[in-house]
Structure formats: C-alpha cells, structure tokens
Amino acid sequence: MIPSTVDRLLKPLHRWVWLDPHRRGRKLLRFAETEADGGRDLSRAAELTADPLLRRLYLRHSQDEQRHAELFRVRARQVLENAKASTLEVNWLTPGERGLDDLRVDATGEDALLAFLHLSEKAAAGRFTLYQSVLGTDEGTREVFREILEDEAFHMSYTRSQLARIAPRKQGLRLWQARAGRLWKTYLRLATALASVLGTVVLRAQYFLILPIFALLARRAQRREAPGFAKARGSNLTSQY
C-alpha cells in the first residue's frame, strides 16, 4: 500500500514523532481506542443492515477491529513499560484509522457507508505502511502494523466488492461523494479547531480583563458563607435559576 504524497513528504517528521518511546506508546493506545470505536460502529452497522451478507461481513470486520485494538493495547503497554514521560504528543500529525470517528452509522445509507469504509481503510493502510517504515529498530510495533495491514487489505477488498454489488451503477458516484465528504469533514475539523482556538483567546482575554474585579467580590462573598449545611432552596419550577 502506498502512503499519500503528503505523508511521504512528511516522512522525516513522522520518523521524529515515532522516535520517542513514550510518545509511541501513547499513540498506540490512542490507535487502540480508535480501532475499538470503529469496531463498535461496525457492529452497529451490522445491527442496522437488512442484508444478511453485509451483516456477516460487518460483524467480521468489527471483530477484526476489536482484535486490532487489543494488539495496539498490548504493544502500547510493552512500549510504555520503560518509557519516560514525554510532553509533546503531536497527535494531529499521525492520525490512526480516524475516519470511522466521523461516522454516524444510523444516518448513513448502505452504499455511502461502504464507500466511506473503503476510503477509510485505504487511507489507514497507507498511513500504517508509512509508520512501519519509520519505526527504526522497533520490530515489535512494526509486526503489529504488519498483522493489521493484512486485515486492512481484506477490508478494502470486501467494501469495494460489496459496493459494486449493492450499487452497481452508482459505485463511482458514491466513492466520489465519500471523497468529497472526507474533504468537507477535514475542512470542518480545521474550521472547528481554529474557531476553538479563537474562542479560547477571546474567553481568556475576558478572563484577565473583566474577571479580576468580580473575583475579588466573589472571594469576599465566599468568606461570608457559613461552613456546613445550608438551608435547602426550594425555588419555583418556572424559574431556571
């Protein structure tokens, strides 16, 4: 599986990110969580589909994801056992199989779901291939990725063939829609992150500019409060206070 161009260009950076054992361990733990979440999404997909073959495939896929989660978890514990704490996580640079995080299985059509899964698996396989190549001497972690990549090949293949089966005429369209959807979600993630940063700046400015005087008053009021029990309030139900 070939990693994306962007990932290939950033290979030296990836190498640096994976170099630190504590960071590596934390990342593997995060991957474990993502795989477990993905597994739950897939079992939900199995519960919702009316197609018996898809149900069996989703359940198998879900079990694979659970197994991957366990592989990552076990390896993470081994890596973390002797690793010293590192403060810098750099999670944005090394996403796991995060595509499934954005999924609302209940609100996604069967063909759209298969297209989404296919692209997510493909992207994850590309990334995991890259991670394998930057792990230096960490043979244990490389082995975990190798094992998972074997499953990813199956996941890519079945999602593609099942998409062709249930939407023979619209498969191309669904894949393009899924690609556009991923792009849109990437933009939304970035926009939300940027908005969050701006919001934090605004609120922190308010905190230091406006709150100090109120903080003094709050402390004074606190000193007047008697310790222990207070009389129950018993307010009217029409009031939100």
Add this chain to the structure above:
Amino acid sequence: MTLKRRGKIARTLILMGSAGPSIVDGARGLWRSDAGRKWLVPLLVFLCVTGLLLVVAASVEALAPFIYAIF
C-alpha cells in the same frame, strides 16, 4: 410517531428567541436570591450574550472561525 426534525438554522432561531427570556430569568433569579451575589448579574448577562455567539457559531460550523473573527 416521529418528532418533527427542524433544520439547524430553524432550531437556532427558536433557541435564540428563547435566549432573551432565559437570560432575564437567570439575572432575576440571581438578583432575588439570598446568596448576596447581585454584583454578579452584569457578568452573568455578558457571558450569556457571549454564549449566544457560540450557539450561532456552532450552528454554522463552516463559518465558525469567521464569526469568531468578526467578534
């Protein structure tokens, strides 16, 4: 029975419509309470208004950074 699913903008408009009375309710409650924190009313109102901005931003995710920027 399925609840009528309103669009995000429609829901935000209804929510904004009820925000004024909610803020007044909060401010009145604080003013009348025996906690002795009348001085907190201006800050509570100010932050609630800030909160409305967050609600608007959340309703139009794609424009959220720009709304913050205007603010």
Add this chain to the structure above:
Amino acid sequence: MRILGISAHYHDSAAGLLIDGVPVCSVEEERLSRRKNDAAFPLLAIEWCLEQAGLEPEALDAVVFYEKPMLKFDRILNMALRTFPRSWRSFPQAMKNSLGEKLWVKGIIASQLGIAGSKILFTEHHQSHAAAAFYPSPFDEAAILTADGVGEWATLSVGRGSKARGIEMLRELRFPHSLGMLYSTFTAWLGFPVNEGEYKVMGLASYGEPSLADEVRRTVLPAADGSFRLDLDYFDFHASAKRSYSDKFTALFGAPREPWDPIDLGTAEGKRYADVAASVQLVLEELLLGLAQRLQRETALKALCLGGGVALNGVANALLLRESGFGQIYVPSAPGDAGCALGAALWADRIHFRRPHVPIPDHPYWGPVIDGKDLLRIAAEDGLECETLQDVPARVADELARGRIVGWMQGASELGPRALGNRSILAAPHDAAMRDKLNRGIKYREEFRPFAPAVPVEQARRFFDLPEGGERLGRFMSGVFKVRPEWRDKLGAVTHVDGTARVQTVDRATAPLFHALLEAYGARTGIPVLLNTSFNLAGEPIVNKAVEGYSTFRRSGIDVLVAGTTLATRRKGASDAMLPREAT
C-alpha cells in the same frame, strides 16, 4: 395530566413519561443511540416515550428538565472567580462547555418538541433525585438522603417525604464539598474513568486494607453540624478541567496510576492501590453513616430513601441498613441522573401541580419490550440453530446446568445501570473459573471485579447473610451482603474475595419468568442461584433489541441466546470465524 421528564447534558441522558401520576415508560438515550453514557439531548428516548403513549408533543401538559441551568451556570462561574487566577486554563473550556448548549435548555426543548415555553419547567437536581428515590418506594413516610458529585450547587441533601404531604427538603451541602467528588477524585487517581470507574474502586477495595484511612480523613474534615468539608488543598477539580487532585494529594498518596498500567495485586504497587481504594471506601462509609444516623435521630422515621450516584455504592448501603437505625432502605433502580427524568416529572406532578400521590408499580422494567421474532429471522438468515420454546425456564435451565453461558432477553428493559433479569448474561455461579471466563472472554474487564448472584427472594437467606430489610434492598441489586460461609465454595463465581456478593433478590410478582428460571435451575442443581451480569460488551451500552443481543452473541463467547421464546445456539464447532474471506 401528561408530564415528560428529561435529564441530559452530563451523563446518562434519559426521558420518562408520567400520565396521571403514574410512570408509563422511561429509557436512557444510550440504549437507543447505542453510545455508552450518551449525554446528548435525549431525542430518541423522548420519541420512544411519546410513541409508547401514542402522544404528540402538543398533548403534553408539561415538560420538566431535571435541573436549573442558570443556577448551575452561577456555580460554574463562581468557582472560576473564587479560584482566580488558578482557573485561567480551565475557564475557556468551562465557558464553552456551559454556554454552547447547556445554558439554553428551554430553547432546545421548545425547538425540538415544538411546544410553548410556558409548558417547560425546571426542578432542582437534588429535588429530582429525591422524588425519584421517594415516590416509587414502598414507604408512606421516609427520610431522604441524596448525594452525588454535584447538581447545581448542592452535592448532598437531606429531607423527609410523605406520600400525603409531599417532600420537604431540609438542608443541603454545597459544592465543592462533595462525597461524589471525593470518591471520583480517588477514582481518577487510581487511573479509572470518572463516572464509570467508581464500581472498580469499590471492587478493588475488597482486596486492600484501609491502612491509609487516616490520610484520607485528612482530606475531608467533619463539621459541627454533622456534615463535612473537603480540604481543598488536596483537590483541584474545582479549579482545573484536567486534574481533580493536587500536588499535595499526590505527595500524600503517591504517584497516580496510569490508566494503561495493569493492577497486579501481587506487587507492592498493586497492594497500595487496593489499600487506597479500601481507605476511601471506609471513609465514605463513615461519613454516610454519620449523616444517616443523625437524620434518623432527627426525623425518628423508620425508612430511608437514597438517591444520587453515591447510592450505587452497595457496600455503603448495606452498612447503613445494618447500623444507621433505619430498618428499611430503598434505592431506586436508577439512583443516578438517568432516574432523574422520572424524578423531575414526579416532583412536578406531586409538588408543583399539587396532585395527590397515586401508587407506582414497584419494578425497574420501564424500557422497550423485546421481540423474539427478530431473532428467529436473523438467526435463520445466518444459518444458526434456532428453536421456539414451549417451556422457556426449563430449557434455559438445562443449558445453564450444562455450564453454558446464556444471553437472556425478556420483556421490557431495565431503567438504570444494572441488568435485573431482563437484559442479562447468565451463567452457573458455582465455579470461580466461570468468573474468570466471563471477565476474560466476554466482558473483557479486570479480574478483581466481582459478578452478582440472583436468587429467589424467598430463598435468599439460605445462601446470604441478610439483615432485616436486606431482601428489599437487594431487589434492585443495591446492597452487598455476606455469602454464608458454608456456601462460598459452591458460589465461587459470585463470591467476592472478602466473602460478599451484590445480591439480587428476585420477586415472583415483579419478575415471574426470571424467578421461574431460578427455580428451574435450582431443581436441577439444588442451588437456585445464577450469576447475573449486564448483557453488553466493554464500552457498549446494555443491549436493547434482539438484533443487538444477536450482534453481541456473535462477537463474544456467549453460548446460547434467548429472546422471548426464541433460543439460538452456535453451530457445533463454529467459532467466531463466521465468514470465509473468499466469500467477498
């Protein structure tokens, strides 16, 4: 009068419907959305409740939210101010968290349900807990004690209830002095997720000695009025969004456990964690007991109703039953926030609208009803062996007696965190190996966590050392009691390391089919006791529909699945490999 109660936005969102003073249905959002501890506005739960009663939202007379959002915001803002400038990091997060949606509940309800704002009411958080604990109880009069992390300001409240005169809340303890936060801080320090891992602390406590109780007592100081206050130098939850304990706390108890580190009770480190868990459990029990004894003396009442998340601590509940002076204790099946949906509706009905009390059915089964036909269809599609049973208890008892693990789905689902015989995984309780098999192969959880036994109420004393009132407390699995020494070997899978068990006493009138199953199993083995654990896998909510039970069955080591009268088994020799890869 039709009143819808809603709890939302923190953990375990839920909705519950009250018609003419009687609960009709209630369900947690997570059971329908399939997202564990779903805190979202419970749209699916509301829809389901209205559908059950055949109501349109406009037909509702009132919609009651379980707490007062503006009062809660007042507390959050005040804590930021009181801890200025330490709170500079947490302030933006706290504001974004509160101001985004949680503050505008009235608008959200109005926009989602399309009802007038005048129909929307707000109880106080602990009023909701109190009503949820008192009105469904079998007592005409009772003292009430509610305790959790925090509601708006209140963290603990005491009062008295009368079915004729209503509830009078006497006094409350306010944030940051909180029993729930005390326990949660230790939960976080022990590396468990807060609001979820408190069970683990209680389970772990049995493996330790309370050798650090004096250290814990340094962090929580008694007050003259029988309450307590936390020494805030040891805590940081009131000023920080990231960490609930301070450096002084870690200086006292040592470095916290990393969540990924396994707890090895054979090591000094593992023993230290267990000792800390035992110590905080002991101090919690002491504090609760002091509060309850004082309340008993003050009210001279015979019965106590407990509400709030702290009431999920079965060890403490059993101690209160033995030593508080209250002869009877009632804990609802959902004492936490999920139960507040019905609690808020009950408070509005009895207190706000001043309607007379009407008796409430005494059971926990308020959720969606299972349809066994769904299982029949799916299992047939997947080529599984499936049969429709004439005598469900007899056939399932046969399977259990053969050592099979059974996924059991019957009737309406339970409200609350515990499976009480309608959405359960059942197994033989005799051998500790069964506990390990379930922990490792199905529930994927730590080995120190115990499983609960279910027993017909009339036979409970034969196996368990129940004090007076123990049968009642055990009905919703709310008390932890000693297993009689002579039975411990024969109940190895459900007897905890300290010889206790969280017993469910099953009443024939409340759960006839489950009761019949226990009797049928007893007829075959001589011991009418079954291991009963919730029907879910790690990280997932308890199953609701047959298809969810089926999916869990296929992904785990459960041998037999029963939904209604339908029974499915794995094909002989079939493993988890359900589909050859070539079939794609």
